[in-house]
């Protein structure tokens with residue numbers, strides 16, 4: 431299992447990279463951490479003519495707080511995000527979710543941008559990006575544009591990114607101090623892709639939940655903002671009645687994929703289990719905060 | 720940019736430090752780092768299992784961090800510092816870990832062992848002192864088909880406690 435022949439190019443700047451993408455379009459594959467692309471090349475499930483290795487583009491690196499948003503460069507490796515004091519402080523949802531991404535060696539190479547570009551249905555970072563109301567910045571020779579997460583994830587491995595666009599960075603508003611967040615996923619083994627999962631943020635005053643954002647992943651072709659369930663939860667105290675209402679609402683929001691990991695009914699059940707566990711844990715989390 | 724004939728094997732000149740020694744070679748651009756080390760340099764200590772990132776047999780150290788040798792191209796290591804199990808052994812960094820693996824019977828066929836040691840060495844070099852569950856979590860990307868893991872966790876835990884002066 432070795433990759434088929436390809437041409438290898440290693441642009442040093444964003445400008446150079448987008449020129450290459452403009453020239454080669456769908457014949458080119460962008461290589462970031464390689465933790466998803468290399469398996470596909472090794473198995474020859476994909477045979478790009480040109481591999482564009484972006485790892486030496488300095489402007490794609492780093493994590494910073496600027497103009498009221500946390501900027502995570504496309505090349506920020508999972509391990510950097512996991513250890514970043516800035517992320518721990520301003521985006522605790524991401525800090526909580528990251529240990530669920532793969533294993534040590536994969537986190538040492540895999541990148542935030544690669545995860546968001548790939549849009550695997552079970553991936554944690556796309557779900558967090560959507561729950562936090564973030565956006566991605568895309569650039570091509572035609573210019574730069576910003577796309578909100580809500581408009582970015584279209585379907586199974588399908589996003590608003592065009593083949594000639596390079597993902598530059600994610601921009602995420604810092605979590606407010608009074609915002610609680612929680613993350614949970616169910617997978618067969620630690621580090622495996624999730625079968626069901628929830629990334630959420632909400633406010634919690636005197637036992638009443640406000641402005642919840644619930645994003646489900648794993649069971650759906652893309653991360654889903656569960657608007658009906660959010661409406662069922664907003665302004666309510668968490669009680670058996672609210673729990674029933676949210677569980678019922680989830681049937682409207684979700685349409686789980688049928689695959690070897692389970693039937694749609696089983697996955698809807700698991701998403702309800704995750705919801706209950708997350709919300710039952712919130713009062714303790716609120717007290718600890 | 721014009722590209723060469725698609726039917727030719729494209730190569731690129733790279734220079735990297737492998738186990739402390741500088742090597743310069745022309746490598747096929749599609750060659751994985753693990754294959755370059757094993758076939759190009761004869762360093763067959765790192766193993767190849769699945770070739771798609773699942774098993775961890777190919778674990779090696781690239782610029783100080785453990786990575787999958789099957790998911791990194793040799794050309795990507797241009798200018799980098801690579802340490803394989805041969806280098807880890809020669810430096811003595813893992814001598815106590817290797818002795819603990821033997822003592823605890825943490826290997827049977829030994830196929831996974833080089834990868835296990837490379838990953839465990841990263842844990843030992845960090846400032847973390849996880850419990851057994853944490854050790855398992857850290858090692859979760861390395862598969863062993865023989866031991867059942869218990870003995871591997873025992874060996875790592877023993878060395879961790881010794882190095883942290885907890886036992």
Ligand SMILES: Cc1cc2nc3c(=O)[nH]c(=O)nc-3n(C[C@H](O)[C@H](O)[C@H](O)COP(=O)(O)OP(=O)(O)OC[C@H]3O[C@@H](n4cnc5c(N)ncnc54)[C@H](O)[C@@H]3O)c2cc1C
Pocket residue numbers: 459460461462463464465466467468484504530531532533536539540541542543544545547548550552553554555595596597598621622623624771772773
């Ligand atoms: C054993 C194993 C377990 C894993 N488990 C998980 C898991 O639990 N959760 C999870 O989320 N992931 C998991 N992964 C995947 C891992 O997180 C990858 O790192 C991630 O999905 C892709 O990031 P990458 O930088 O490696 O991207 P690459 O593999 O380099 O690229 C992935 C795709 O994105 C495109 N791309 C990359 N960067 C850009 C960019 N800047 N602009 C435009 N396109 C770009 C590439 O062309 C390619 O199509 C696992 C991987 C392995 C091998």
Ligand code: FES
Pocket residue numbers: 766767768769770771772773774775776777778787788789790
């Ligand atoms: S051979 Fe690299 S992870 Fe299995």
Ligand code: FES
Pocket residue numbers: 825826827828829830831832862863864865866
């Ligand atoms: S000892 Fe045989 S695979 Fe681990």
